[in-house]
Amino acid sequence: MARSRKRLGEILVGWGAITAEQADKAAAMAKGAGKRMGEVLVEQNFTKEDQVAKALANQFGMEYVDLSVNGVASKIDLKLVPDDLIKKHLILPLGKSGNRLQLLIHDPMDLELFDLLRFRLNVELDQKLTSKSQIRKYLDAAAAGTARKFGQGESLITSSIDKSVDKSVDKSLDKSIDVADDDAPIVKLCNRIIAEAVRSRASDIHIEPMGDRVRLRYRIDGVCIERDNLPKRMQNALLSRFKLMAGMNIAEKRVPQDGRIKMPVDDASIDFRVSACPAYHGESVVLRILRPDSVRIGLVNLGFEPDNLAIFNRIIRRPNGIFLVTGPTGSGKTTTLYSALDVLNRPDKKIITAEDPVEYNFEGINQCQVRENIGLGFKEILRSMLRQAPNIILVGEIRDKEVAEIAIQAALTGHLVFSTLHTNDAPSAITRLIDMGVKPFLVASSIQAIMAQRLIRVNCRECKRLMREEELDHKYLALTGITVDEALGKAMKGSGCANCVNTGYRGRQAIFEMMQMNTQIREMAFNLAPIADIRRAAMANGMRSLVGDGKIKILKGVTTPDEIARTTQVDMETITTK
Numbered sequence: 001m002a003r004s005r006k007r008l009g010e011i012l013v014g015w016g017a018i019t020a021e022q023a024d025k026a027a028a029m030a031k032g033a034g035k036r037m038g039e040v041l042v043e044q045n046f047t048k049e050d051q052v053a054k055a056l057a058n059q060f061g062m063e064y065v066d067l068s069v070n071g072v073a074s075k076i077d078l079k080l081v082p083d084d085l086i087k088k089h090l091i092l093p094l095g096k097s098g099n100r101l102q103l104l105i106h107d108p109m110d111l112e113l114f115d116l117l118r119f120r121l122n123v124e125l126d127q128k129l130t131s132k133s134q135i136r137k138y139l140d141a142a143a144a145g146t147a148r149k150f151g152q153g154e155s156l157i158t159s160s161i162d163k164s165v166d167k168s169v170d171k172s173l174d175k176s177i178d179v180a181d182d183d184a185p186i187v188k189l190c191n192r193i194i195a196e197a198v199r200s201r202a203s204d205i206h207i208e209p210m211g212d213r214v215r216l217r218y219r220i221d222g223v224c225i226e227r228d229n230l231p232k233r234m235q236n237a238l239l240s241r242f243k244l245m246a247g248m249n250i251a252e253k254r255v256p257q258d259g260r261i262k263m264p265v266d267d268a269s270i271d272f273r274v275s276a277c278p279a280y281h282g283e284s285v286v287l288r289i290l291r292p293d294s295v296r297i298g299l300v301n302l303g304f305e306p307d308n309l310a311i312f313n314r315i316i317r318r319p320n321g322i323f324l325v326t327g328p329t330g331s332g333k334t335t336t337l338y339s340a341l342d343v344l345n346r347p348d349k350k351i352i353t354a355e356d357p358v359e360y361n362f363e364g365i366n367q368c369q370v371r372e373n374i375g376l377g378f379k380e381i382l383r384s385m386l387r388q389a390p391n392i393i394l395v396g397e398i399r400d401k402e403v404a405e406i407a408i409q410a411a412l413t414g415h416l417v418f419s420t421l422h423t424n425d426a427p428s429a430i431t432r433l434i435d436m437g438v439k440p441f442l443v444a445s446s447i448q449a450i451m452a453q454r455l456i457r458v459n460c461r462e463c464k465r466l467m468r469e470e471e472l473d474h475k476y477l478a479l480t481g482i483t484v485d486e487a488l489g490k491a492m493k494g495s496g497c498a499n500c501v502n503t504g505y506r507g508r509q510a511i512f513e514m515m516q517m518n519t520q521i522r523e524m525a526f527n528l529a530p531i532a533d534i535r536r537a538a539m540a541n542g543m544r545s546l547v548g549d550g551k552i553k554i555l556k557g558v559t560t561p562d563e564i565a566r567t568t569q570v571d572m573e574t575i576t577t578k
Contacts, residue, residue, distance in 0.1 A: 008037050011055040012047060022046045043301075045556075048461065053106065053131040060108040062127060065094075067104075067134045076104075076138065081121065087266050089113050090135045100124050106132040133462065137499045140199055186237045190245070194272070194287070196227075198265040200501070203289055207242065209235050209282030220501065221457045221508050222330065235282055242285050246274035253283055261287070273359065290359050299339050302332075303456075303509030305552055308544070311449070311514055316340045316418075321448035322411045324398075326423040332455045332510050333420040334359070337394060340418065341365060344392060353394035354381040370396070382406045386415075395419040401437035408438065411446040426450040426515035426543070427534040430525045444517075444525040452513040454546055454567045456559050459492050460500035464557065467491045476561035480551050492557035509558065511549040511567070516541060 009023035018026075018041065026046060030037040038052040050066070057064035067073050078086060080093035080101060089110070094102035101123040105113075114125055193216065197205045202218035209215075214230040230238065240250045246259025261272040271290040276283045304312060315323055323340075325333045338360060341351060345364050356370035356378070366388070368381045378395060379402045385393060386406075397420050398404045411417045423429045429450045433443045472487050482491075494504025515521075515538045524534050539545070550564035 006059055008052070008055055008059055011058055012041070012051065015051075015055070017047045017051050017055070042461075049131045049133050053129055053134075056108060057129040060129070062108060062129045065104055065128045065130045067130055067138055073138060081117070084267065085117070085120075087139065090132055090139070091117075092130075092135055092138065094128065096123070100126055102126045102128065104128050104130050104135065106130060106135055133499065137462070141498055186234075186241050189234075190238065190241045194261075194263065195265050197287075198270055198289060201507075205287040205289070207238065207285040207287075209239075209279065209284065211281055214238060214282075221503070221505055222455055223457070223503070225501070225503075239276070239283050239285055242274065242287070243276055243283075246272075246276075248274070248276060254278055271359075273357065292360055294335065297335075297339065299343065301509075302336060302339060303553070304512065305544075305549065308512050308514045308549070311516060312340075312451070313343075315449045315516070316344060316416075318416060318448055320411055320414050320416055322407060322417045322419065322446050323448055324419055324421050324429050324450045326421045326426060326429050326450060326452045327454060328422060328424075330455070331453055332508075333453065334396075336451075336453060336510065337418050337420070338362070341392070341394060349391045350389065351392045351394070352385040352388060352390040353396070354378050354385065355394070355396040366390075378403045379406055382410070386410055386413075390415060392416045392418070397421070398433070398436075404433055404436055404438045405442070408442045408446040412442075423452070425535070425546070426452040426513045427531050427538055430534060431531055434525075434528065440526050440528060444522040447517050447525075449517060450515045452515075452546060453510045455508045455510055456550065456553065456563050456567050457503075457505035458507045458509050458558055459560065460494035460497065460504055460506040462499040462506075463495045463497040463504065464492045465495060466557075467493050467560075473562060476565045479565045480547055480554060480561050482551055482554060482561065486555065487561070490555045490557060491561065493560045505559075505563070509553070511546050511553065511564070513543060513546045513549065515543045 009018070009027060012018045013020050013023050022041070022044075026037055026040045026044060029035075029044070030040045033040070038049075038056065041047050041052055042049045054064045056062075065072060075094050076092050077095060078093065080096050081091065081103075085091065086093075090106060091113075092104040094104055096102070099122075101117075101121065103117070103125050105127050106129065107113075108127065108129060114127070117123070117125060193205060197218050200218055200220060202220050203222075204219040206217040206219070206224065207214060208217070209232075213232055214235050215226065216228045216230060217224045217226050219225075243250045243257070243259070245261045245263075248257040248259045256278065257276045259274045259276075261274055262269060263272075264270070271292075273288040273290060275286045275288075277286075278284075299309060299312065325336055327333050341353075341362065345351060345362065347364075350366070351364070352366045352368065354368050354370060358367045358369045361367065366385075368385065370377060370381065378397075378399065382393070382395065382403065383406060393407070393410055393415050395403065395407050395417065398407060407417050407419055421429050421432060423432050427450075429452075430443055430447070434440055466489060467487065469484065469488060471493070472484055472491065474484070477484065477487055494500055494506075496502040496504050500506040518541055520537050521534060521541065524537060546568045547564065550559070550568060553559050554561055554564060
């Protein structure tokens with residue numbers, strides 16, 4: 001009789017990597033979410049991904065391979081398996097002997113993949129196990145040509161591209177920019193920039209002409225990293241190629257232009273929103289990389305603490321009223337609202353949005369694009385959508401009194417309205433609407449809740465470690481209201497590795513300030529109370545400030561004190577209001 005295989009949770013509990021309670025909780029969550037238990041254990045920070053991979057190897061009687069050990073990665077030969085299979089299934093060939101292929105995998109249960117490989121490659125497989133993040137890290141480094149920090153790696157300009165650019169030619173009219181042939185030098189360079197940025201998890205590509213060069217930067221986790229300095233003589237050809245790809249007029253350089261690019265990168269179709277703006281040394285071009293999966297990450301992964309998540313879930317399921325999300329540009333407001341709509345998007349609900357622009361397409365949601373040039377603004381779309389009998393309305397941004405009043409009227413007549421506003425914190429949104437000219441009684445009666453948010457960088461899972469006492473900056477600890485004794489043994493930071501491009505951070509989460517309206521706050525809004533008084537009442541009603549939410553994440557080892565201080569821009573006066 002075959003010996004029954006030990007469960008993953010039992011192995012990890014036996015090793016002391018997790019507790020029995022964590023194993024039971026992860027098993028229940030995995031069952032409810034339809035995920036593997038190992039995924040949930042890593043997502044909940046119960047243990048590290050490498051530990052789960054070692055336990056899986058033990059469970060299936062396989063050898064575990066650590067790619068970070070010197071000399072192991074050098075044995076990998078990517079030519080042994082077709083590129084499409086490597087990227088799609090995240091596998092690495094370790095070598096071949098006769099008819100047997102040594103293969104590094106991360107999922108020992110993917111039997112269909114093993115059958116496919118045997119059929120396509122006509123080989124027998126010797127499988128070894130490693131973690132998915134180690135495979136991805138190796139492939140990212142191989143794709144970029146270097147695992148070193150940007151700015152210290154190889155230049156994007158190869159000798160063949162450099163020689164092809166002739167100083168005497170007007171590059172805006174260079175025929176090489178308008179070709180379908182991917183081998184054309186400028187085409188090759190532009191495609192290489194785009195592919196590298198996508199693989200590096202960048203959100204934006206910045207091409208900025210300077211006096212003597214063209215600076216190329218990627219924005220990764222909200223921070224711009226300089227990638228390369230391209231020769232000035234390539235400026236016209238480079239900018240014209242990007243403008244041509246985006247459907248812009250390459251002869252027009254005096255006025256701003258907008259366009260879009262859609263192209264495949266590693267078997268995924270990626271959208272780019274392109275903006276060209278005239279500047280002193282030439283047009284500055286920015287490509288915003290739009291990834292559909294970035295707004296479908298799920299509410300839990302946004303960074304909500306359990307209490308705020310419970311409030312958020314309760315508010316978005318109310319039948320009417322306004323829910324406002326506030327924060328500066330790039331603070332993740334759209335992602336939060338899209339995540340809410342994704343939860344609410346069911347056949348029994350009609351959802352209509354007014355957006356400028358429509359960045360992500362959602363099946364089952366009616367999305368309307370604002371077009372001011374033909375007189376189709378937010379207010380025109382809002383008036384029209386109310387005649388469509390929606391249950392839920394999303395207004396991309398409340399910009400003026402008229403849009404605010406229509407949104408409020410919609411909320412008072414039985415619709416649930418989501419929208420965004422540019423304010424620094426949640427209580428300021430009330431006075432901002434009143435300053436726009438909206439009557440105080442309308443503001444007080446229609447708003448259900450206001451949530452302010454910021455995006456913070458998250459410590460890299462591969463290299464994060466506990467901070468030593470000498471590394472704890474007392475100034476930043478004071479700004480976030482944490483004592484040295486509290487921080488020791490809890491606060492963590494990344495030391496920098498290939499996985500995080502030597503920054504110590506990989507990925508982002510949000511910190512939130514959730515202000516629920518109650519009778520007292522409604523009366524204060526109606527009586528035009530000062531922001532400070534409204535804030536005190538909200539804190540007494542259970543609101544936690546952005547700094548307070550950040551403090552929890554510091555003590556959980558999610559981020560660092562200096563990241564919270566940088567993001568919230570706190571000063572000494574805010575300590576008393578956390």
